[in-house]
Amino acid sequence: MDGTWSRDDIAASVRRAGGRMTAAKRGIADVLAATGTDLSADEITQRVQAARPEISPSTVYRVLDEFEELGIVVHAHLGHGATVYHLTGVPHGHVVCTACATSSEVPAELFDRMEGELLERFGFALDRHHVAIAGLCASCRGVREPGAPADRARQRAH
Amino acid sequence: MDGTWSRDDIAASVRRAGGRMTAAKRGIADVLAATGTDLSADEITQRVQAARPEISPSTVYRVLDEFEELGIVVHAHLGHGATVYHLTGVPHGHVVCTACATSSEVPAELFDRMEGELLERFGFALDRHHVAIAGLCASCRGVREPGAPADRARQRAH
DNA sequence: CTAAGTGCAAATAATTTGCAACATG
DNA sequence: CATGTTGCAAATTATTTGCACTTAG
Numbered sequence: 001m002d003g004t005w006s007r008d009d010i011a012a013s014v015r016r017a018g019g020r021m022t023a024a025k026r027g028i029a030d031v032l033a034a035t036g037t038d039l040s041a042d043e044i045t046q047r048v049q050a051a052r053p054e055i056s057p058s059t060v061y062r063v064l065d066e067f068e069e070l071g072i073v074v075h076a077h078l079g080h081g082a083t084v085y086h087l088t089g090v091p092h093g094h095v096v097c098t099a100c101a102t103s104s105e106v107p108a109e110l111f112d113r114m115e116g117e118l119l120e121r122f123g124f125a126l127d128r129h130h131v132a133i134a135g136l137c138a139s140c141r142g143v144r145e146p147g148a149p150a151d152r153a154r155q156r157a158h
Numbered sequence: 159m160d161g162t163w164s165r166d167d168i169a170a171s172v173r174r175a176g177g178r179m180t181a182a183k184r185g186i187a188d189v190l191a192a193t194g195t196d197l198s199a200d201e202i203t204q205r206v207q208a209a210r211p212e213i214s215p216s217t218v219y220r221v222l223d224e225f226e227e228l229g230i231v232v233h234a235h236l237g238h239g240a241t242v243y244h245l246t247g248v249p250h251g252h253v254v255c256t257a258c259a260t261s262s263e264v265p266a267e268l269f270d271r272m273e274g275e276l277l278e279r280f281g282f283a284l285d286r287h288h289v290a291i292a293g294l295c296a297s298c299r300g301v302r303e304p305g306a307p308a309d310r311a312r313q314r315a316h
Numbered sequence: 317c318t319a320a321g322t323g324c325a326a327a328t329a330a331t332t333t334g335c336a337a338c339a340t341g
Numbered sequence: 342c343a344t345g346t347t348g349c350a351a352a353t354t355a356t357t358t359g360c361a362c363t364t365a366g
Contacts (some may be wrong), residue, residue: 176320177320177321178319178320178321178322180321180322181322182321182322183321212322212323213322214322214323214324216322216323216324217321217322217323220321220322221321238331
């Protein structure tokens with residue numbers, strides 16, 4: 001139940017918990033299943049509305065909350081931007097570039113060592129896919145050549 | 159210039175950049191220097207207003223932005239909560255408990271190994287103090303004894 | 317004096333909530 | 342047909358911005 005989710009798996013999970021499978025939930029489930037990447041509530045809303053324009057943002061938030069309690073999706077905070085959601089499955093971490101705001105997923109094992117140390121030294125049990133790590137991506141590094149017009153990446157450095 | 163900041167250091171830095179040292183900036187500098195921990199813009203506003211009630215939140219945000227461009231403060235995103243700020247100095251990472259929402263600072267070396275791997279494998283240069291790592295703190299772990307009344311930590315699990 | 321800085325009110329963005337109308341099982 | 346759900350509008354929270362007025366240097 002932590003591999004790939006189909007719309008039917010989701011429906012089964014919802015009903016098992018006493019919930020009802022509605023058009024909104026079906027639409028959201030389809031969007032999530034059709035996309036491999038993380039999506040913000042707003043992006044999910046827009047895609048769902050492509051098919052059913054009447055579905056409101058508040059419904060999307062409520063359904064996402066329900067799916068999360070059922071263990072169907074998880075959310076993560078990517079720095080400055082909005083919260084993103086994705087189906088549970090291959091656990092992964094997130095890195096966000098503070099210059100171009102691009103986020104990418106990285107294998108969860110990268111966190112292994114830090115996880116162990118945090119647990120031993122602080123008793124803190126890390127959740128690898130919940131919050132993103134910030135930094136500069138490969139293409140944004142080295143862009144700042146000393147002496148260059150500075151360019152001033154005027155975006156509040158995320 | 160990355161050790162401990164005094165109000166005068168800050169004033170010098172502001173003036174060197176062509177800025178003016180005002181009552182608001184002085185008040186904010188004092189609050190930051192008096193507190194070792196991370197503070198949200200709202201907490202800073204409240205503390206500054208204890209002395210000068212007329213100082214507005216928007217000014218706090220603007221001053222914090224200026225201080226950040228001058229390298230006096232850095233901000234970090236602690237998961238669900240508001241952005242927090244602190245004076246630059248001892249670099250550290252942040253961990254936030256998803257159950258009790260408490261955040262703590264952890265030594266930056268914990269990130270060393272991950273930093274190296276991210277750089278080698280993805281060309282990504284990590285910024286250790288920008289975004290928090292989520293998980294369960296020592297006191298919240300083990301609280302969920304199987305069979306217990308579940309208690310339902312009803313807060314949207316951060 | 318003069319440009320930097322400020323207070324205040326209004327504008328955004330991301331969510332959340334109240335409630336009456338609906339639909340699923 | 343009972344109750345889980347939804348759409349919509351209004352409320353919140355965190356932040357940003359426009360502007361006329363104030364003040365540091």
